[in-house]
Amino acid sequence: MKFFILAYKNLKRRKSRSFLTIGGVAVAVAVLVALLGFNAGYQEALTSDVDKMGYQVIVTAKGCPYEAATMILSGEAGLRFMDEDIYNQITSDPDIDKITPLLAQLAYDPEKQGGKGGFINYLGIEKSYIELKPNVKFKSGGWFSAENANEAILGYEAAESEQKSVGDKISIPDKDITLIIVGIFERTATQEDGAVFLPLKTTQRVFDIEGKLTGIGIKLKQIEKISEFEERLYPIASIQVISMSQVKGTILNLVNSAKILIMSVAFIAIFVAIIGVINTILMSVFERTQEIGIMKAIGASRSDIFKLIWMETLIICTLGGIFGSVIAIFGGNLTELLVRKVMPYAPGGRLLLITPDLLVYSFLGVIIIGIISGLYPAFKAASMRPIEVIRSGE
Amino acid sequence: MQDKIVLEAKNLKKHYHRGSEIVKALDGVDLKIKGSEIISIVGPSGSGKTTLMNLIGCLDKVTAGSLKIGDNDVASLEEIDLIKIRRENIGFIFQRFYLIPTLTVRENVELPLIFAKKNINAKNILDLLKEVNLEDKEGIQVKHLSGGDKQRTGIARALVNDPKILVADEPTGKLEIKVGEQILELFKNLSEKGLAIVIATHNLELAQATQRIIHLQDGKVVPKEKSDLYY
Numbered sequence: 317m318k319f320f321i322l323a324y325k326n327l328k329r330r331k332s333r334s335f336l337t338i339g340g341v342a343v344a345v346a347v348l349v350a351l352l353g354f355n356a357g358y359q360e361a362l363t364s365d366v367d368k369m370g371y372q373v374i375v376t377a378k379g380c381p382y383e384a385a386t387m388i389l390s391g392e393a394g395l396r397f398m399d400e401d402i403y404n405q406i407t408s409d410p411d412i413d414k415i416t417p418l419l420a421q422l423a424y425d426p427e428k429q430g431g432k433g434g435f436i437n438y439l440g441i442e443k444s445y446i447e448l449k450p451n452v453k454f455k456s457g458g459w460f461s462a463e464n465a466n467e468a469i470l471g472y473e474a475a476e477s478e479q480k481s482v483g484d485k486i487s488i489p490d491k492d493i494t495l496i497i498v499g500i501f502e503r504t505a506t507q508e509d510g511a512v513f514l515p516l517k518t519t520q521r522v523f524d525i526e527g528k529l530t531g532i533g534i535k536l537k538q539i540e541k542i543s544e545f546e547e548r549l550y551p552i553a554s555i556q557v558i559s560m561s562q563v564k565g566t567i568l569n570l571v572n573s574a575k576i577l578i579m580s581v582a583f584i585a586i587f588v589a590i591i592g593v594i595n596t597i598l599m600s601v602f603e604r605t606q607e608i609g610i611m612k613a614i615g616a617s618r619s620d621i622f623k624l625i626w627m628e629t630l631i632i633c634t635l636g637g638i639f640g641s642v643i644a645i646f647g648g649n650l651t652e653l654l655v656r657k658v659m660p661y662a663p664g665g666r667l668l669l670i671t672p673d674l675l676v677y678s679f680l681g682v683i684i685i686g687i688i689s690g691l692y693p694a695f696k697a698a699s700m701r702p703i704e705v706i707r708s709g710e
Numbered sequence: 711m712q713d714k715i716v717l718e719a720k721n722l723k724k725h726y727h728r729g730s731e732i733v734k735a736l737d738g739v740d741l742k743i744k745g746s747e748i749i750s751i752v753g754p755s756g757s758g759k760t761t762l763m764n765l766i767g768c769l770d771k772v773t774a775g776s777l778k779i780g781d782n783d784v785a786s787l788e789e790i791d792l793i794k795i796r797r798e799n800i801g802f803i804f805q806r807f808y809l810i811p812t813l814t815v816r817e818n819v820e821l822p823l824i825f826a827k828k829n830i831n832a833k834n835i836l837d838l839l840k841e842v843n844l845e846d847k848e849g850i851q852v853k854h855l856s857g858g859d860k861q862r863t864g865i866a867r868a869l870v871n872d873p874k875i876l877v878a879d880e881p882t883g884k885l886e887i888k889v890g891e892q893i894l895e896l897f898k899n900l901s902e903k904g905l906a907i908v909i910a911t912h913n914l915e916l917a918q919a920t921q922r923i924i925h926l927q928d929g930k931v932v933p934k935e936k937s938d939l940y941y
């Protein structure tokens with residue numbers, strides 16, 4: 317305990333230097349925790365997004381399949397159009413368990429977000445949509461009164477942010493129409509929480525795209541049959557079949573390559589932090605050459621000096637670890653914002669999953685770093701010979 | 711008990727290598743010191759004073775000859791055992807004080823106890839601080855102290871382990887004459903309680919105030935008449 321105080325007071329002697337070093341360690345830890353947390357969080361969020369989707373397969377108009385997939389995941393359902401006939405054509409396929417047509421539209425609303433402006437997703441759906449989505453439930457209200465009604469159902473967040481409830485009216489920008497809100501969905505923690513749902517027919521009419529769809533969501537009786545199913549659809553030239561597990565894999569691949577890049581940045585940060593720690597401690601050892609010699613003269617053994625210098629390293633690393641974890645936790649929102657901007661597709665749930673486990677491991681990692689980077693300076697100090705040191709000061 | 715020999719050196723040698731040359735910093739020194747004795751070691755620069763002090767203080771290994779401190783023959787000991795002897799028998803004070811500037815007076819004084827893994831007895835420390843006239847300054851960081859008070863702190867630190875020999879290399883070199891005299895007075899009080907004190911100095915006045923003067927020249931003890939008293 318006394319050694320601890322001694323070490324602590326030594327660090328206090330050069331406050332700004334100690335502080336900068338601690339800062340370096342903190343940044344390295346924060347980056348590491350954020351990255352590892354992101355890794356776990358992103359996969360979990362993506363998996364849950366895909367699972368909540370309910371569809372195993374999506375049929376869209378031909379185009380870049382991944383672009384289409386990410387659009388679907390973000391509730392925009394691939395903005396290329398396909399003919400409604402195709403839906404009627406495949407709906408009787410024997411392998412299909414459930415099937416639902418989708419028509420997504422985007423509209424820019426300058427009033428959104430208190431005047432900042434933003435896009436609103438409109439999603440035209442039929443009743444089968446609810447059957448396909450296991451966790452879509454009504455928070456209040458219910459289904460549309462008719463196939464062609466001027467009615468809307470709001471996603472949870474859409475209702476929250478617009479402060480609307482059942483019975484209120486909304487309009488669509490640039491369209492001469494007023495819709496009555498008949499229902500509000502519960503939170504699903506997917507992108508569709510922000511969407512406005514309309515009856516499919518109404519959507520086609522309002523946006524003037526009669527007979528068109530942007531996608532078809534399908535749940536197969538047996539997912540193993542997917543390749544046979546795909547083959548049967550192959551002759552229809554204008555469409556493509558996308559399996560969600562494939563999409564998940566591709567997105568994860570994309571994320572992984574980004575991750576490797578960021579990981580190398582994290583390792584550089586850690587490396588720099590280690591060098592910083594070693595440098596700081598070595599400098600303070602050399603500055604205190606005489607002091608260390610004197611400590612030996614008044615009874616300190618090699619191992620006492622070793623312990624003392626090592627303790628200083630550990631204090632720096634521990635404080636760095638604590639600050640770093642705090643930064644990672646509280647800076648998590650910022651990281652998330654950044655990630656959402658950078659990543660090709662950001663799932664709806666929290667992207668950063670900072671678990672106690674993760675913190676403990678990162679913390680242990682830092683302590684190990686501290687132990688390692690303290691070795692050399694501590695050894696250097698311990699092997700200083702008192703007489704030479706005292707003489708050099710005469 | 712006070713006349714017991716606390717230190718005995720016979721034909722003590724310390725040779726250093728400087729390149730291919732051998733420097734005979736001490737070349738056969740005989741010396742006996744009794745408990746409660748204050749002696750001074752004088753001699754021109756390079757005569758071996760500091761070397762002798764380092765050997766007495768168990769800071770360095772003996773090249774040849776014998777050196778007994780208390781009942782221990784230290785000439786043959788390795789560093790790890792020398793530390794033990796040092797902790798139990800030796801108190802050091804230095805011309806430049808060498809205190810730890812960020813610690814308080816009390817913390818500096820306690821340091822040897824921490825290294826010796828001994829319990830810290832607050833009352834003992836206070837008594838010790840009283841003895842060196844620092845009882846009202848125990849909480850002050852030593853960097854704020856005057857030179858005299860720094861040396862008093864150094865003395866208290868040297869005494870805290872209850873040593874048998876106090877080794878002082880130029881203890882008053884950096885102090886004003888008046889303060890130096892006070893320190894000497896303190897030494898006398900301490901020696902009356904049974905502490906042997908060895909002072910290496912260029913200061914003849916200080917030396918003459920001690921009970922015995924050892925003249926060193928070229929690593930050997932010489933009679934007073936033969937020493938180059940250029941100072």
Ligand SMILES: Nc1ncnc2c1ncn2[C@@H]1O[C@H](COP(=O)(O)OP(=O)(O)OP(=O)(O)O)[C@@H](O)[C@H]1O
Pocket residue numbers: 726727728733734735753754755756757758759760761762
């Ligand atoms: N580590 C060393 N390596 C080589 N030579 C040394 C070493 N230490 C001391 N010497 C030499 O030993 C001799 C005695 O040195 P010492 O420091 O004991 O003299 P001193 O009497 O204390 O001198 P001063 O009055 O200047 O303090 C000197 O010639 C010195 O250069």
Ligand SMILES: [Mg+2]
Pocket residue numbers: 759760761879
């Ligand atoms: Mg000297």
